[in-house]
Amino acid sequence: MIAALPWAHVPSYLTSTMPITVRFCETDLMGIVHHANYLIYCEAGRVDWLHRRGVRYDEWARRGIHLPVVETRLRYRKAARFDEELVVATTSVEVTRVTVRFGYLITRGVERICEGETLLACVGHDLAPKRFPADIADTLRAAEVAATAGGSSG
């Protein structure tokens, strides 16, 4: 039996999903997806999560808001292989004044492939920590925008 995700209590509108197809170059000599690529999949899921809430990275960057990753934690449950279709479910788990924690569940059909969390900090151009502007904190706790342009893939 697999334990519940630590963020199972979070309202479902804080989760968004996107498909990812495993690229050839993402495999290694064991014939499976190299473990570092799951951080890439999580990042793609996170970017898509923000898209679906009307955010584009360059707007935040122009305002001097960057979100570097300060902690990651991944648990690999099954191997994925070239050309498989995975789904990344990204959840905004917790927003503080200067950080946001996202949770990820990567699945292949009904199978759990990988799950994990990343902690991101709000910083300025100088990489010094700063408080989230109120509208950005709100966005990080928001549901998808109704008329989403359709999450980008890949």
Next chain:
Amino acid sequence: MIAALPWAHVPSYLTSTMPITVRFCETDLMGIVHHANYLIYCEAGRVDWLHRRGVRYDEWARRGIHLPVVETRLRYRKAARFDEELVVATTSVEVTRVTVRFGYLITRGVERICEGETLLACVGHDLAPKRFPADIADTLRAAEVAATAGGSSG
């Protein structure tokens, strides 16, 4: 004025297109897509080209057919940036008894971002060259299958 592509004479049914969204991790400190990633985009385009002709990699692998890249050539015309939507147009340019040449045009809207060619050789599990089986050579000169399952993304 930009010159015609070297494979402009090839019938259009030998070209397939797929969208690619630039990932954050594919940029470098110049703020643009790192040049090595275009080989990844070409590879994704090539995999999709084969999908659209009913081919799955693992079927060929089970038959002992592999297609390593033996030559690449890329011309970078404009920089692409994070989160941009690109389109990879992949063309089967020339099939010989043991090689297949693909051409690629990567665009952003009407702009040419990158173009190039890759030469792939047919080899067995031992990486020694072997002649393409007739059905595979036919596939490499074929149009998309009518009821395509929908190109994989990413």
Next chain:
Amino acid sequence: MIAALPWAHVPSYLTSTMPITVRFCETDLMGIVHHANYLIYCEAGRVDWLHRRGVRYDEWARRGIHLPVVETRLRYRKAARFDEELVVATTSVEVTRVTVRFGYLITRGVERICEGETLLACVGHDLAPKRFPADIADTLRAAEVAATAGGSSG
């Protein structure tokens, strides 16, 4: 004040260090090393750790022993940049019958850049868990071989 590493109690002969120079392609548009690359640096440190104990990957692979990563945890403390010289200190923290935990401290001079842990499981060609052979378990608890061939770089 930065807390002691969780594996501070481990005897120092279980730690080996290797230098890593940040590659251009490892940076992202923030001008810093993309966070996924630290898993690559840890992997390079781990491979070097094994080299220094007389182990070559292909020997274990030939015996049907593989060590996929099943858990990772990283804490990013400072940004690293292109061309900087980092040092990866890799420590064998705990060996069980079927897993080995490595700890990593990545520094730039006296600064802590990143620290983390990976849990690896012993599996066979079929990716099913198997017990470590006794000699391999011993190696995972061993000091560097005296006449090391000089750790590979990169």
Next chain:
Amino acid sequence: MIAALPWAHVPSYLTSTMPITVRFCETDLMGIVHHANYLIYCEAGRVDWLHRRGVRYDEWARRGIHLPVVETRLRYRKAARFDEELVVATTSVEVTRVTVRFGYLITRGVERICEGETLLACVGHDLAPKRFPADIADTLRAAEVAATAGGSSG
């Protein structure tokens, strides 16, 4: 018989060599180095070539000089595998007012693994082409500095 390199006529002081050890993550499911990684090896060789002539990237960047890659061409002759020690020999082949062409020969012992060329253009922060400053053009035609700090590896 393998043909001479196109830049065989270039004086040998324009060539520098650096070792590269193949990383695990650089392999793919065929068990060999994924072809895109050779562009990474060439880039590492090029950075080292510049180091050995006293150049650090950030100095040029501060002067508003960037060198994006505008063309690449690679010929893959043999497969390389995890943990193998390769040598990248980088040669400054031709310097014009706004471009520099580097040639690369990647070997494993006496075997040619890969060879290729990259064309880089001199641009400013705005990515618009600009003429090489005289001292930089000189450096691109120079021998290694006598008391080199020892090229960084990796």
